[in-house]
Amino acid sequence: MPTRRRVMSYGALLAGGATLAGCDDTGVQQATAQLQRRLALPGSVDGRERLRTLVHAATLAPSSHNTQCWRFVLGRDSIRIEPDTTRRCPAVDPDDHHLFVSLGCAIENLVLAALAHGLKAEPRIGADGRVDIALAPVRQQLATRYMAIPQRQTTRGPFDGRPLPAATWRQLEDTASGDGVTLRLVNDTARLERVLDAVAAGHRVQFSDAAFVDELVQWLRFDAGEAAASGDGLFVGCSGRPSLPPWLARRLVRRFLSAGAETDLAAEQLRSSAGVVIVASDGAAGPAGWIGVGRAFQRLALEATAAGLQLSLLNPPVEVAALRGPFAAAFGLGALRPDLVVRIGRGARRPDSLRRPLGAVIA
Ligand SMILES: Cc1cc2nc3c(=O)[nH]c(=O)nc-3n(C[C@H](O)[C@H](O)[C@H](O)COP(=O)(O)O)c2cc1C
Structure with a gap:
């Protein structure tokens, strides 16, 4: 069983840094995130706009390191989801196991959103991990789990x-x-x-693995500006850690992880x-x-x-x-x-x- 260690943690570093910079920008981040989570009302969109709404719901899914390792191709009555392999995390996930788990999370959201918008979604998984989702009209169904999509977060x-x-x-x-x-x-x-x-x-x-630490640091976002610019990655405020100027944090963080x-x-x-x-x-x-x-x-x-x-x-x-x-x-x-x-x-x-x-x- 690990004992409580009195080491200076990454969190402690950032807490000190926040005093330095006087910077709590989590409110800005939260306001942006809330706007991003507003899904179109079922019945209010049609055609390609409806398909984009389903993709919107899919993108609110969790993904490893918030890489959002997915790409969508819209058809007339179908959507294809492909893994975005440029967003792989080879150090923590060398066999892409969590990349495909993340894809599955997005597909579940898409299936629920389709039902809410009067479409039955039938995913067919290809050998290469691409997923073709056929969409056919069905009676609209507002599932409780669909309503929870904008509220779900990793806490x-x-x-x-x-x-x-x-x-x-x-x-x-x-x-x-x-x-x-x-x-x-x-x-x-x-x-x-x-x-x-x-x-x-x-x-x-x-x-103790430099490649793991480098990869993690690459996906950390040290203030709300950096998080907003990329729209991905792990914003420190989501883990309850105060922001720090990214140029300073990137220079120091490895010493304290x-x-x-x-x-x-x-x-x-x-x-x-x-x-x-x-x-x-x-x-x-x-x-x-x-x-x-x-x-x-x-x-x-x-x-x-x-x-x-x-x-x-x-x-x-x-x-x-x-x-x-x-x-x-x-x-x-x-x-x-x-x-x-x-x-x-x-x-x-x-x-x-x-x-x-x-x-x-x-x-
Ligand atoms: C396959 C997978 C693995 C994950 N592994 C971790 C983990 O080990 N530790 C952690 O804190 N979060 C983990 N997460 C959560 C992601 O970091 C999180 O989904 C992402 O930052 C987006 O935030 P959200 O879930 O609040 O929307 C994982 C998520 C997925 C889908």
Whole structure:
């Protein structure tokens, strides 16, 4: 079990920097994010504008490092989603596993948005990971999960530590399991500490790898201006960290990123959570299976959001290849590949992350 370390963390660096710069620009970020999350009212758009609205909903999905690793091609009665391989993260995700999981999240949003706009969406996954989605008229259906799309966020702050009723866990599990996806609920203290041990082991590997750190820093956005200019990446304000002038932060940040500090943060996150859901699948299924995992995870995230819950991910035990087998064994998952580690609970919302404009993702 990791002990509490008295190291100066990245968060501490940024907190000091914020005093230096006198800069809290999260309000600007949140106002922009709220505008970006306004979806067109069902029935108010038609033709190509309706297809663009479905893409808009898809882009509000989560993606690893907020890379938004997708591209959309509009047909007359169809939309194709392709992986944008220029946005791969080879250090943390060498086999593109989380890239395709992210694509699955976007597809789930698109399917829900299509129903809200009176279209039945039938995704067909090609061998190359491209997904052709045929759209046909159907009775309009405003699902609760669709309504939750603009509200869903990855909330990395502490939760309130209260347990969830068994019925709520069952509802979340029913929503997301099936179709080759297995969920493992961990909500007792002893096993949550084992999850934390695995996260700590993952951090030790990742933060001693220069390529991992370089890639992470490349996707960090140190103030609202930098976040708005790119419309992607991890804005520090979304993690509760104050902004710092990017030129200064980029020069200093590597000195202060450490496994110990990140694990301290994870300990606070895990110990305040109601529980963790490990999402697992048949690893041999490849991109089609990973897209299925993304769709299942997004159903879980939207169902949780609709129930007033928050969630975030602690994925190091599934990102570091050598840890995956022991992690699966520790939680009775046998030969399945653990895909995601999701913590769930009740907590204060953080500023929402930004997205790139539709013009940047529609070919
Ligand atoms: C496949 C996948 C893996 C992710 N892994 C992590 C993770 O390990 N840690 C984390 O804090 N967030 C993780 N995220 C969350 C993303 O960083 C987040 O979705 C992105 O920054 C956009 O923010 P939003 O979810 O609030 O819209 C992951 C998301 C996806 C889809």
